[in-house]
Amino acid sequence: MDIASQTLNVYVAVGVLSGLGFIIALIRTWKWFLRSGKEIIDLGTIGIFTFHLIGIIGTVILLVTAGASVWWLLIIKKQYENSSYGDISSFENLLKFFLIISFVLKTIDIIHLIVRQTRIEIFFMDWERTKIDYHKISVWRTNFVANEFNEIQTYRRINVTLKLFFVLFFLKVVNLESLSCVNNEFTLSTSPTNCTEYNPIFRTGIGFITLSGTSIIQYLAFTLFYQRIIADKIINFIDLCSVSNISVFILDQYYHGYYIHGRSPHGKTDVNIKEIIMNLHREENQTIGTRGLQDNSDEQIFIMKINRNFRKQYELLFRNYYSYIGPRKTREDTERYTDMLLQSYQNLNGFLCAFIDHSLASYKYFIRNRYFLEKIFNYEFQARASTELDGITDNILYPDNEKTFTKTLFYGEESSLFIWNIVTFLFIDALASNYILATVITYILNSIFTGIRKSFGRRNLSRKTLIPRNFLI
Template sequence: MDLENHTRNVWIVLGTLSGLGMIVATIQTWAWFSKSGKEIIDLPTLGKFLLHFLGILSTVIFLVMAGVSVWWLIFFKKQYDSTFESKTSSQQNIFKILFIVSFILKTVDIIHLILRQTTIDIFFIDWERSKTGDSNTVSAWRTYFVANEFNEIQTFRRIHVPFHLLSVLFFLKVINLENIALADTDIILFPSSSFTANCTMEYNSVFRIGTAFLVLLGTAIIQYLFYIIFYQRLIGDKIINFIDLCSVSNISIIILDQIYHGYYIHGRSPHGISDVNIKDIIMNLERESRSMSGTRGLQANSIEQIFIMKINKTFRAQYDLLFRQYYDYIGPRRKRKDIERRTDILFQSYQNLNRFLCAYIDRSLPTYQYFIRNRYLLEKIFNYEFQTSLNSGLSGNMDNLLFIDNEKIFTKILFYGEENSLFIWNTITFLFIDFISSNYVLAAIITFLLNLIAVGLRNSFGRRNLSKKTLVPRELLI
């Protein structure tokens, strides 16, 4: 057991991966810098870099420590003797410090994730036209229904945390895989009663980390594959179902996660209207299934409905101007109880912004033209869309771009698209609590409670942001 050489190798791996993490954080910050329209490196830019790097560093520490614990479990357990604990006491103290650091940094990263997702700009574009020519007669219930469905999927994940933790406890406590972590060279999952009565062995904390990590990872992979292979195909894909709902409701969604960057979900109905009776809805869907109507895609004869947006200053300024008209009115008058006047301003602001965005998507505004293309390979690798100005005969260089989002990158604004970060945080929490308490049940309970708090915060802030940015009254978001 060459612990000195082993420890040195661990520090080398940790330092190397941290250096690579700094490069990745630099690339992420550069992408954010460009999308935010900044021209100089200021304090927020440095803060964003620090947050990106700390999030990556927490993952690096976690992966290295998890790998080391599995290594100990596989190779050092066979060499366990009465002097093992005294020989490895300094290494186990380092373990504890690194797990504390990793847990704190990852928790900060999750808070940063929640803040990012709950400060986006979002608006539901209603394509429905009044049958009487009076825009006041267009029903708002379709918009409210889509808004509530969007509110529901904000915290949806493919890995169901309570079920995942129960599965882990089943394997560790019922199947007795916890006994693998006993401070002994043998592995006895189901010891006899006499062995149990005479057993004085304790658990090794590093062995416990390795055992729990393998069980956590294995059960998560099984659940993830079950969702991808079976649930998503046979029962339903919540993301695809939501996009279908947008098309049936004749509602598109524009999402701006940065000043000059965002996403567009095209939900315009190929039938022109959706506020019809149940017979017409069924007949419209039947005609669509038989290819007797237009396609749902933004472009003619296409099915692409999800796009990444890159917008220019002119578009953003107009968007902010129309949106600000409502909040400029209610801002200094919050204590006024003139409900009728406030709702009139709300309705007028909504209509103005809705008309502008409808005209923009329809390319009816010569000043606000856009071009659609696929992303290049490098753009997919770096998850960054390069600025390319295309010559437009209408208004010079066209720098409003829409990129076809086949990979569903837009889910980054939901928990669904940040599954890896959330899973790592849940795993770090479980392992950290067990490392300091040697109690898998307590680790599962605290992990569940912290995850419940994160979901609650995401739901609360997300619901408030959704109401504020879409001009949908918060009381109507269930």
């Protein structure tokens, strides 16, 4: 075996895939640049490109390292004889170094992901108009929807605790770890004493296969069985919005966001239990209108492309709104403060509701489906308005059948989190040669980052929606 040629192959694979990753990072940055309203390439743009590139390179290095390790486990192990092997420590050290680099890069990528998700603009639009006095409309429906949104912020398809439990079960109880012994046998040893030495490359290979296998099985079980038969929290949240008469307005970038239409077809939802049951019965029997934004439509989730005029008006209202919630702790006139705060909330809520209702002549929008290429690139090519003289584009809503709005949640970033969990496990095992320690530290780090995402997400939700943080549980 030529260790030098295998080392060269690894470097070539990393180089080629990194080149492709560079192009993907450019495309992602280009989309961000157009959605962010930038006119020139500045430090912020370069920073976004750097973060995208870091995440992609981290994934590339992991895949090459795991691929080389699996190759050694499945192919080279059969030919493993001490007499035919020279000094392979340099190759082992190279793969270990790659795992360290990949872990650092993917951790930076996850931090960037958390920062992106916890800085979104979000507002809960209340459609309830049954009260003569708007000041007496109940806030509990909004609080309930906000709590459900707060809960699904870190919801994932793959349960990390369950996954790590099965990984440890297969590696230590079924004893797949014995396949990483320094020999050419593919038999499971029932006694740990039968294996006196483990090969770190084989350990990485069997660890990657076990982690990937358990994750894929869990993902398929969740997608094909759990969310279809038992519960789909994302769909349940959208149903809750309709039952509560609350819409969700999200801006994840300057000119880009999502809209979840929760306006009830019954007109009011702040009613007693009898009316709620009767309303649901009417919907079930199709004796009332649909929940969709358009007539005779069930489409409730939309991708938004907004124009400069709308964004400026939104920012103006939000600044007035935020100027009262920012310094609330220092205000002594509580009654006056809460009155102004309520008025600011009503102004912003009224503007967004009027916009969706087509009641604002200056802020029109239209709805169209995304083209095939737009779905492939996950980017909407916005056409200029024929009625505009200043070149300002229209506001456009695109039905979000793929539920891309979950990109603002952990749910929509499962692949990044999945890769980070894998590289954490393999990184710790490469340093300590201990699957149990790798499992424990992977669980701890995942819990810490999930806790950080919950904390900052809850803080952002409170600041942007006027809901006190102690009401978000």
